Amino acid sequence: MIVAEVGIDTNRGVTSCAAATAGRDRAVTMRVFECNLCGEPFGAANDDELLRRVRGHFEAEHADVEFDEASERETIAREAYDASDN
Ligand SMILES: [Zn+2]
Numbered sequence: 001m002i003v004a005e006v007g008i009d010t011n012r013g014v015t016s017c018a019a020a021t022a023g024r025d026r027a028v029t030m031r032v033f034e035c036n037l038c039g040e041p042f043g044a045a046n047d048d049e050l051l052r053r054v055r056g057h058f059e060a061e062h063a064d065v066e067f068d069e070a071s072e073r074e075t076i077a078r079e080a081y082d083a084s085d086n
Pocket of ligand 1: 035036037038039040057061062
């Protein structure tokens with residue numbers, strides 16, 4: 001079986017180390033993800049924080065929907081995009 005090499009690269013060194021320690025609230029780029037149920041947008045410094053925000057959102061807004069952290073993490077990795085704060 002041959003698995004195609006799709007361009008999913010989870011190890012891009014794009015985190016900015018200076019901004020991470022100096023000013024959490026003034027990051028240059030954000031990861032943006034929209035809730036796949038209601039379309040509410042979230043922004044966070046990285047995918048881990050994004051996942052926490054989406055989990056909190058599910059608990060608050062979609063409590064009847066089971067939150068599958070592993071698959072949601074994959075969805076975020078696949079669908080979240082970088083946005084510049086300008
Ligand atoms: Zn939602």
